[in-house]
Amino acid sequence: MSSDEAMMITTTVPARPVYAPGSPLDWGTPLVGGAIVRDERVAPRAPWSAIIAAGDVLTIVDVGGNQSADCLIFDSHDTGERYSVPDTLTWQGNAYVREGTVLRSNLGGALMTVVANEVERQDTIGGACSKESNTLRYGHHTAYQHACRENFLSEAARYGMGARDLVSNLNWFMNVPVESDGALGIVDGMSAPGRRVALRADRDVLVIVSNCPQMNNPCNDFNCTPLRMIVTRA
Amino acid sequence: MSERYDEADGAAERVLADVGAARADARAQGSLASDWMPYLPVAETPFLPDDVDPGSLTWAETVAPGGYTHLRVARGTRIRFDDPTGDACAHLLLFNALEPGERLNVADTQKIPWQAYLGEGHPLLSGDGRVLATITTDNSGHHDAFCGTSSDAWNVRRYGDAAPEGPSPSGHALFVLGGAKHGLASRDLPPSISLFQGVRVGDDGGFLWEGSSGPGGAVELRAELALIVLVANVPHPLDPRHDYVSGPLRVHAWRDRVTDPTDGLFSRSPELRRAYLNTIAYAEVAGQ
Numbered sequence: 001m002s003s004d005e006a007m008m009i010t011t012t013v014p015a016r017p018v019y020a021p022g023s024p025l026d027w028g029t030p031l032v033g034g035a036i037v038r039d040e041r042v043a044p045r046a047p048w049s050a051i052i053a054a055g056d057v058l059t060i061v062d063v064g065g066n067q068s069a070d071c072l073i074f075d076s077h078d079t080g081e082r083y084s085v086p087d088t089l090t091w092q093g094n095a096y097v098r099e100g101t102v103l104r105s106n107l108g109g110a111l112m113t114v115v116a117n118e119v120e121r122q123d124t125i126g127g128a129c130s131k132e133s134n135t136l137r138y139g140h141h142t143a144y145q146h147a148c149r150e151n152f153l154s155e156a157a158r159y160g161m162g163a164r165d166l167v168s169n170l171n172w173f174m175n176v177p178v179e180s181d182g183a184l185g186i187v188d189g190m191s192a193p194g195r196r197v198a199l200r201a202d203r204d205v206l207v208i209v210s211n212c213p214q215m216n217n218p219c220n221d222f223n224c225t226p227l228r229m230i231v232t233r234a
Numbered sequence: 235m236s237e238r239y240d241e242a243d244g245a246a247e248r249v250l251a252d253v254g255a256a257r258a259d260a261r262a263q264g265s266l267a268s269d270w271m272p273y274l275p276v277a278e279t280p281f282l283p284d285d286v287d288p289g290s291l292t293w294a295e296t297v298a299p300g301g302y303t304h305l306r307v308a309r310g311t312r313i314r315f316d317d318p319t320g321d322a323c324a325h326l327l328l329f330n331a332l333e334p335g336e337r338l339n340v341a342d343t344q345k346i347p348w349q350a351y352l353g354e355g356h357p358l359l360s361g362d363g364r365v366l367a368t369i370t371t372d373n374s375g376h377h378d379a380f381c382g383t384s385s386d387a388w389n390v391r392r393y394g395d396a397a398p399e400g401p402s403p404s405g406h407a408l409f410v411l412g413g414a415k416h417g418l419a420s421r422d423l424p425p426s427i428s429l430f431q432g433v434r435v436g437d438d439g440g441f442l443w444e445g446s447s448g449p450g451g452a453v454e455l456r457a458e459l460a461l462i463v464l465v466a467n468v469p470h471p472l473d474p475r476h477d478y479v480s481g482p483l484r485v486h487a488w489r490d491r492v493t494d495p496t497d498g499l500f501s502r503s504p505e506l507r508r509a510y511l512n513t514i515a516y517a518e519v520a521g522q
Contacts, residue, residue: 086382127341
């Protein structure tokens with residue numbers, strides 16, 4: 001009996017939904033040139049983090065298509081300086097993230113820049129899902145389900161951070177339009193298997209990602225798939 | 235300062251060489267008023283809101299242009315903001331006073347009501363699935379939940395200076411000061427919302443400046459939990475005017491009640507109903 005077989009257990013915890021067998025997966029390649037210095041696969045529903053050195057580029061691959069990668073960014077030398085939705089949007093005068101968007105901190109400084117992007121627009125308005133907000137959005141029967149805020153909390157804890165360090169985030173490959181009357185919501189995505197976004201670190205940054213486990217809205221196409229994170233150095 | 239008192243005294247210089255003279259001089263100033271000050275006792279506010287019983291009033295203040303205030307309010311407090319000149323912009327942060335890790339979450343405040351623009355009936359939600367406060371009254375409709383407040387970097391670029399003691403304080407610098415008085419630091423400050431200067435989102439995502447609805451704007455919040463409220467009264471970061479233009483902001487608070495199932499607001503949407511249920515249950519299980 002192999003060790004894998006020895007570890008095959010049955011469990012009574014509720015289902016951990018991941019992608020359907022046969023889902024198309026495209027693991028992609030780096031979106032920019034340079035030597036690969038990090039290349040990791042993020043399981044569906046799992047957190048991930050890495051420190052990216054100034055000048056390096058992080059390519060995030062939407063392997064299964066329309067899989068939201070909820071993302072926070074910190075100055076790795078002073079995590080009190082961190083990604084800020086309003087500073088990013090105010091400085092560019094626009095509510096959506098696209099190629100060229102400078103991802104700014106709560107102090108207005110540049111943390112990373114979107115240097116390449118294969119999705120029409122990326123979201124930073126919709127925030128992260130949480131067990132708590134799921135009770136408002138879908139009902140108390142969803143309170144037991146895993147959520148991005150859980151991933152953020154457990155990953156941030158590895159760096160000595162907690163709830164006070166979590167703020168509104170980026171959602172790569174998620175689609176949140178603002179309609180003319182202010183109506184806002186998560187709708188079907190505009191991504192596809194293998195679509196990518198590339199972020200250049202403008203200083204040394206800590207990037208924390210939650211591979212979103214949400215199964216109650218279209219942010220993951222109701223099919224939680226992996227992500228690939230590739231760091232390249234020119 | 236000395237110039238002002240020289241005028242008041244009609245004297246060329248003030249000789250305060252002994253404690254008695256200095257004490258008398260200091261005490262003589264106590265009856266002076268300024269255009270921006272807290273009013274105590276609160277019932278003596280010159281700006282008592284209509285239909286408010288002075289006996290229920292708990293706070294009354296005018297915040298200076300470029301100034302800030304910070305309140306710790308009881309659950310069930312009503313808080314009113316008035317913009318008498320049309321040039322105030324009230325940047326707000328709310329925290330659960332007992333567990334300040336729970337605080338305003340702008341993303342949830344826009345996402346859960348399915349509405350990006352703030353107005354009457356809009357809940358100001360925390361990231362913990364609860365309503366920190368409800369906008370119960372709004373005659374302005376010109377507000378913003380996208381752009382946050384000004385950073386030091388923004389105001390230095392825009393006006394040449396951002397220091398609290400300078401001519402163009404940033405909202406972030408003032409939030410840092412207000413927060414520090416409740417044990418909160420910069421990392422405790424999430425994205426904020428602002429009242430009285432409106433922004434809309436165009437078809438391409440570009441921000442459209444709407445500005446003020448004019449003098450006389452008024453917004454009331456109902457504190458659904460005990461809150462720390464930080465208020466920075468600084469120009470909206472997208473205010474297109476060349477100069478740093480900020481008007482006085484009046485803040486009044488009085489004892490009221492929380493939203494309950496008898497309110498129309500309580501069941502205005504299924505999301506809101508569950509948010510109020512969570513909030514009430516949280517308070518009651520903690521014995522508040």
